[in-house]
Each structure stands twice: as C-alpha cells, then as structure tokens.
Amino acid sequence: MSESREIARFGGMRLFFVPASHPTADLEIVAAWLGLAVWLGFLFAPLDLVAGFFPECRFRAATGMACMTCGTTRAFLALGDGEFLQAMRMNPLVTLLSLLGLLYVPVAWFVWLARRPRPRLGFTSRRAAWIFAVVAAVLVLVNWSFLIVDGR
Numbered sequence: 001m002s003e004s005r006e007i008a009r010f011g012g013m014r015l016f017f018v019p020a021s022h023p024t025a026d027l028e029i030v031a032a033w034l035g036l037a038v039w040l041g042f043l044f045a046p047l048d049l050v051a052g053f054f055p056e057c058r059f060r061a062a063t064g065m066a067c068m069t070c071g072t073t074r075a076f077l078a079l080g081d082g083e084f085l086q087a088m089r090m091n092p093l094v095t096l097l098s099l100l101g102l103l104y105v106p107v108a109w110f111v112w113l114a115r116r117p118r119p120r121l122g123f124t125s126r127r128a129a130w131i132f133a134v135v136a137a138v139l140v141l142v143n144w145s146f147l148i149v150d151g152r
Helices: 023-044 047-051 058-063 072-080 084-090 092-113 126-150
Strands: 005-010 013-018 118-123
Touching: 023 072, 023 092, 023 118, 047 072, 072 084, 072 092, 084 092, 092 118, 092 126, 118 126
Parallel strands: none
Antiparallel strands: 005 013, 013 118
C-alpha cells in the first residue's frame, strides 16, 4: 500500500489510512511508548507523592480564578485511583481527552509493530477545519466556565 486510502466521511471530516512508510507514521511509535509510560504511571507510580512536585498555579495566584487546566493533576490522581466520576468533576475535558488518548495506545502498538496502515482524521475543506476549530474553542471555554463556576 503506497497511498492514503479513505474509509469514511462524516460531516466535514474523513477517516483514512496512510501506509506505514508515510512521513507521519512515527506518530504511532511516540504514542505507543508515551502511552505505555502513562499506563505504567497510573498502575505503579505513587501519584500522590508525584503531585507534590507540581508548582502552584500562577494564573490562580494572580487572578483568583481557575485556569483552563485547573484540576488536571487532581483528575489524573482520580483516574489513577479508578475514580472516573471524580476525575470528570476535576476537569471534564482533560479527563475525556486523556481517556481517548489512552484508548489509542493499543492501536498505536498494533499498527506500529504489525506495520499496518495508520488511521488518520482529516478535513474535507477549509470551512470544515474552521468549524472544528470553533467547536474546539467553544468546548475549551465551556470547560473553563465549568471550572470557574464549580470553584476549582
């Protein structure tokens, strides 16, 4: 397989596969190793001890409000303890994106080691890319609003 092969289209996005020789194929190597490190960290690292090394939030110190990533460390600690709902309360967007990333780890290992085509998402038009960017920005702002209102 030497070219990209489209699998599906939905809205303004398309799912396609690129060959293992594609310039972006190294993404799966990074995702596989980084994902393995994160999985092992969740399973074996003393996350409560590690959390103490993170500095205090400068944005919160300066403004008294939660920053956009407020609650991320606590969300990771909750995920490490298997407390999904608590993690969602700490920072819903970070929790969901982290779980999606961790779910991709086995896929990354498989396609890398088996030299299989790599799945990719792309946009069908510039307009679709802009819509995606606006939706992403709205999600970030809604998440940040939640953190502020909830008193992070």
